[in-house]
Amino acid sequence: MYLFFTMKLFYNRKNQYEAGCDEAGRGCLAGPVVAAAVIFKKGYRSRKINDSKKLTEEDRNILRIKIEQEALAWAVAFVDQNKIDEINILNASIMAMHKALDQLRIRPDFILVDGNKFKPYQDIPHATIIGGDAKYLSIAAASILAKTHRDEYMKKIHQEFPQYDWQNNKGYPTPKHREGIKLYGSCVYHRKSFTLLPPEQLKLDL
Numbered sequence: 187m188y189l190f191f192t193m194k195l196f197y198n199r200k201n202q203y204e205a206g207c208d209e210a211g212r213g214c215l216a217g218p219v220v221a222a223a224v225i226f227k228k229g230y231r232s233r234k235i236n237d238s239k240k241l242t243e244e245d246r247n248i249l250r251i252k253i254e255q256e257a258l259a260w261a262v263a264f265v266d267q268n269k270i271d272e273i274n275i276l277n278a279s280i281m282a283m284h285k286a287l288d289q290l291r292i293r294p295d296f297i298l299v300d301g302n303k304f305k306p307y308q309d310i311p312h313a314t315i316i317g318g319d320a321k322y323l324s325i326a327a328a329s330i331l332a333k334t335h336r337d338e339y340m341k342k343i344h345q346e347f348p349q350y351d352w353q354n355n356k357g358y359p360t361p362k363h364r365e366g367i368k369l370y371g372s373c374v375y376h377r378k379s380f381t382l383l384p385p386e387q388l389k390l391d392l
Contacts, residue, residue, distance in 0.1 A: 206324025214357035221282035261289035
């Protein structure tokens, strides 16, 4: 079921091409962080696109197709768990957004970023918007692309390591995921710099 509402399209109407950026997977124990960038044409409207967290998986997958067909430009980029461990999750998230921006076929003249942390990209001005995925259409669209592409990837690698239940938890720290780590240990996709098990689960059962 879709949510019906109106979002802002442009931060500044003087800008011709505003790119909305968002990421998915920052709080996961395993897998990459994935970012997307989306540019819509002026005048584009959608009453269905919303913050990905407020949509069902089915709706996100339907909207992914719509966004990829109707956006002027879009791109998705992955930064894997090894790089996350090397440079930390914040820097990896920003790196993924920069990589997504690199891949856009249209150079934006302004960048809108969900959250409050970002590093300048080339010489393009930007604004960070807390809760931006619920305020700006391009950021909401980026949140949907980042989430759906990452979920698709996690379902794929679930086939290699079904004991962690990634097809359902997508790498987030659910009880079933952590129970899998406790029983089988970590694997190559886990982020070793994260606390994979809370202290109480690290104690030996006597």
